[in-house]
Amino acid sequence: MILPGATIGMIGGGQLGRMFTIAAKYLGYKVIVLEPDEHSPAGQVADTQFIAPYDDADALAVFAEQCDVITTEFENIPASVLEKLAESCPVHPSAAALSKTQDRIIEKDFIRSCGLLPVPYGVIRTRSDVATAVAAIEFPAILKTARFGYDGKGQITVNTPEEAVEGYEKTHKSADCVLEQRVDLACEISVVLARNVDGEMQVFPVSENVHVDGILFQSIVPARVEEDIARAAQTAAKRLADELGYVGVLAVEFFVTKQGALLVNEIAPRTHNSGHFTIDACVTSQFEQQVRTVCNLPFGSTELLSPVVMTNLLGDVWGDSQPDWTKVLSSPKSKLHLYGKAAARPGRKMGHFCTLAETNEAAEQEAKQIFNDLSKA
Template sequence: MTIDYIAPGSSLGVLGGGQLGRMFAQAAQEAGYQVHVLEPDAHAPAAQVTATHLRAAYDDTDALHALARAAAAVTLEFENVPASALEWLDAHVQLAPHAPAVAVCQDRAAEKALFTRLGVPCAPHAVIACEQDARDPRQASLLPGILKTARMGYDGKGQVGVRTLAELAEAWNALGGVTCVLEQRLVLRLELSVVLARGRDGRIVHYPPQQNLHRGGILFASFAPGAELDEATVCRAIDAAHAIAQGLEYVGVLCVEFFVLGDGSLVANEMAPRPHNSGHHTIDSCDQSQFDLQVRALVGAPLIEPRQHSAAVMLNLLGELWFDAGGRLREPDWQAVLALPGAHLHLYGKREPRPGRKMGHLTFTAQQADEARARALRACAALGLAPF
């Protein structure tokens, strides 16, 4: 198959101006590309580092035309872009990932259907599309469970725990009566993710899976390597992630999140059609970051298996850190953090800290995993974060 290669000096486009768009733009610029960002927020992180900012809604017709004229290829930094915008771009410019693949990732019901079709284990579940579904006695077999909106949920949003059929009906109404997925609550031992990249020629490369720790539904830390990840689990997760990328005929960077259950079995949780928070450590711990791979897949450059040269622990920095115990705004003690060996601080340029808002991340690299972990724990103590 002949793949058109877009050489450095060309312009690339990105839909979305958040931190993922910012880090993509920085990787693209290092590789010699100009970047155009389409984003409605004037102060968005990606808009701060790109020369061209199309400030408009993602489905603004004039802005989409301008992006297609300016960019040789376009990617996205978050999945909840209007389908109409993705479909239009897919027809007029080289888009990666393609609109049909993103459509699956936008919808938990479609995602679960894909996993089932490909033979990738996932949690027992049912689609709740109407009140009759919510009150169907057959749903009792999935209780206790978690009711999740099929679309637009992230970082723990759009989810409600339910124990009875009465609670299920109440939760469905509380979530707006939209299509939801009811998942059986499973006994989890740990969480992990696989970040990979697939090119237009079908070649797939991946990073070693990282073990993840969530707090309040938001990723708190990622460990690469993960102390509790055995070789058999790692191989199963990589094989499943590759199968999903092939099944979607995916192009670009894809993250698949998995649960390891109490009995050691592995189930797929969800996927993201873009670089992922859990892969941020690759900027500092690998010879190619996930954003470098995003650029390569987009422009048709060869995908080479990335090499992790350092053990790493990545900590998310949320808006709470910018407030003292009395709720007064203050700057975190970066000097104490940066005095630690192997510290890599990444702040996203967001102007207003808010609880739960991702303001940056902090990665510690070391020769050994226990060294990186110890330094990350010292950073937690300096920042007032609960240890892990």
């Protein structure tokens, strides 16, 4: 065990790193953040921030010397960086685990190798691959860059083979892509779990997710799905974590079709937006669980204490001024979380709030009223 008083290194300074840092400091750890943005959300609350690119060899060497263990808050860190750090210090998750989730093509192949079903898709690496990719799916479809896309970025809807060619050549600048078939969705759900170095796991309650313009808007917990679907999703997520040899907190997003199929959408090798409800509605948050897992402490309980709706706050809500936070704060069962980002802009995640109630329906109603009032202010 790496006990409180030790120093944890966090690569990445965004809101996930911020909430991890807060959880770590509650437990008595010191946290050093490596992040090029000098005003990063995580750097604001960490003990120290190294302001440097993620692949700065000199900064990485000094960073590793000062850490007892290192973890991450996002997946797009070069695997070579984690391999180098692992020569000096324990690193969780591993470079090998991240490398399988950084590229959608590799990720989907991995999902299939685990005996699970991804969304029907085709691979486009060159213009000549478009015809083969189109033959593998039915339109309408979504063309996605294989790397670096998130929150709706790097993807467009295409309805014909001609649009797929145009999207590949122009919008995606001939980067490797996947062409994913749009499926007949009943809902989207996600599973957040933690796995330790001994392969033991703890799974959080399944979340039902609502997206707007490709960005998560709300997570509803417990998810309104049949119990067998929830169990199957948790079992599938555990299988993926085992096959990755994963250590840390992992999230898996699923599509549930109207025909009852469970399809794996994406794997996130980190804490996840859809797991933010755990801060206020579970005995242990996903961020505390990440601290516990990478430090090889016993797991905390993942018990859900109350039905909850988590609502994202994007820069769109800001408009020309700071929102009227009394709209949230006057709700005694809602909890506001702001990320310390200076500039609000449309589509940027600036914060979230969680609304707890006796039932999902009551939480949804209260959250809807709060969000509408914020948007009008």
